[in-house]
Amino acid sequence: MSTGILDNNVPVSDAFLPPQPVVQSPAQYPYLYPELQPPVYQEALPAKIVLPTLPQIMLSSSETQTDSVVAPASSLSDRRVANRYSLNDFVFQHTLGTGSFGRVHLVQSKHNLRFYAVKVLAKEKVVRLKQVEHTNSERGLLGSCKHPFLVNLWGTFQDANNLFMVMDFVAGGELFTLIRKSVRFPPAVAKFYAAEVAVALEYLHGLDIIYRDLKPENILIGQDGHIKLTDFGFAKRVKDQTYTLCGTPDYLAPESVDWYAWGVLIYEMLAGYPPFYTKGADPASLYKKIIEGRVRYPQGFDAGAYDLVQNCLTADLSKRYGNLHRGSVEIFRHPWFSEVEWDLLLSKEIPAPYIPDLKGEGDSSQFETYAENDTSEYGAKGRDEYADLFRDFD
Numbered sequence: 112m113s114t115g116i117l118d119n120n121v122p123v124s125d126a127f128l129p130p131q132p133v134v135q136s137p138a139q140y141p142y143l144y145p146e147l148q149p150p151v152y153q154e155a156l157p158a159k160i161v162l163p164t165l166p167q168i169m170l171s172s173s174e175t176q177t178d179s180v181v182a183p184a185s186s187l188s189d190r191r192v193a194n195r196y197s198l199n200d201f202v203f204q205h206t207l208g209t210g211s212f213g214r215v216h217l218v219q220s221k222h223n224l225r226f227y228a229v230k231v232l233a234k235e236k237v238v239r240l241k242q243v244e245h246t247n248s249e250r251g252l253l254g255s256c257k258h259p260f261l262v263n264l265w266g267t268f269q270d271a272n273n274l275f276m277v278m279d280f281v282a283g284g285e286l287f288t289l290i291r292k293s294v295r296f297p298p299a300v301a302k303f304y305a306a307e308v309a310v311a312l313e314y315l316h317g318l319d320i321i322y323r324d325l326k327p328e329n330i331l332i333g334q335d336g337h338i339k340l341t342d343f344g345f346a347k348r349v350k351d352q353t354y355t356l357c358g359t360p361d362y363l364a365p366e367s368v369d370w371y372a373w374g375v376l377i378y379e380m381l382a383g384y385p386p387f388y389t390k391g392a393d394p395a396s397l398y399k400k401i402i403e404g405r406v407r408y409p410q411g412f413d414a415g416a417y418d419l420v421q422n423c424l425t426a427d428l429s430k431r432y433g434n435l436h437r438g439s440v441e442i443f444r445h446p447w448f449s450e451v452e453w454d455l456l457l458s459k460e461i462p463a464p465y466i467p468d469l470k471g472e473g474d475s476s477q478f479e480t481y482a483e484n485d486t487s488e489y490g491a492k493g494r495d496e497y498a499d500l501f502r503d504f505d
């Protein structure tokens with residue numbers, strides 16, 4: 112029975128029906144914004160069945176042209192993020208994105224003329240919103256990671272009022288924008304992004320880092336079409352804990368929050384809207400649905416993905432993937448991923464389904480436009496009330 116029609120006219124079935132697999136091709140997808148060019152999908156995921164063991168995934172040290180060594184997952188690398196940068200090294204351009212705490216600008220280096228993304232956080236706001244610890248761990252944790260699917264942090268600096276984090280400019284825009292432009296993804300496309308995100312999460316979990324903010328806005332697409340996670344604003348290190356699940360689980364293994372959000376992401380990529388979305392619903396009823404794990408799947412939802420998503424979102428914690436004693440094994444061994452060759456995926460040898468249309472370095476056309484702020488205020492000198500709080504940024 113159809114109970115609701117969403118904005119994009121996808122009927123939502125009332126029952127918890129395992130959906131029938133349907134063959135879909137990108138050309139069948141309507142586009143929400145007809146004036147925009149539909150993304151061009153390539154064939155994703157060659158049919159090759161070789162599953163490495165999980166430690167291989169975490170410890171692989173494959174290199175690509177743009178990314179160097181993948182740090183061992185057993186300990187945080189001692190790689191230091193440079194603090195030798197200053198505002199004078201960059202020409203600030205427009206805003207690429209804004210979030211709850213920060214604004215990210217496209218900048219150009221005056222020295223090598225290359226483009227970077229600089230996240231700017233106002234100290235006063237960070238303090239007022241009690242984000243001092245989060246902000247320091249964002250810098251510390253992102254700075255300790257090196258992985259092909261994580262944004263690279265080059266350095267940090269500060270002025271009297273602001274903190275600055277210099278990152279790679281990831282030019283292909285947010286996965287969020289690509290989902291909205293495409294309405295939804297064909298299963299192979301969703302599977303490609305889900306698999307790359309899974310490998311990034313597994314790497315972080317191997318370092319005892321929980322990402323905690325997985326959403327399409329924080330997943331960026333590189334110019335090569337492969338993903339880069341950005342925004343470590345909520346990332347947290349959980350040290351020295353072993354989690355075994357016996358009997359009734361009253362708690363969640365910390366990494367299971369990421370796998371839960373990852374299940375939500377797969378749902379959204381395939382359905383075109385998040386799993387608990389109901390038009391006009393008040394937050395209380397949304398919350399109730401989430402707690403109960405009551406997910407409705409649209410007709411035609413990929414059957415293999417249905418089983419995986421349902422197992423990530425189930426309210427029964429003793430069954431939820433990522434919360435079980437074998438952690439993520441169920442996820443990487445799930446039949447939906449049976450053709451995924453994880454080693455190839457990690458070394459970016461599986462062709463990305465969508466290559467952003469970029470006109471050259473510094474092309475930010477894949478990002479939305481935002482009301483700009485006055486960047487001449489950056490670099491303020493003078494009294495710094497919070498001088499003691501953000502020493503690591505110097």
Ligand SMILES: Nc1ncnc2c1ncn2[C@@H]1O[C@H](COP(=O)(O)OP(=O)(O)OP(=O)(O)O)[C@@H](O)[C@H]1O
Pocket residue numbers: 207208209210211212213214215228230262278279280281282285324328329331341342343344
């Ligand atoms: N390295 C980058 N390259 C290109 N764009 C980026 C980069 N990092 C962030 N952005 C853009 O800026 C936006 C905001 O960045 P970020 O998510 O780090 O900020 P935030 O304030 O912490 O957001 P949130 O509200 O999610 O916590 C991102 O969603 C993305 O569009």
Ligand SMILES: [Mg+2]
Pocket residue numbers: 210328329342
């Ligand atoms: Mg964000």
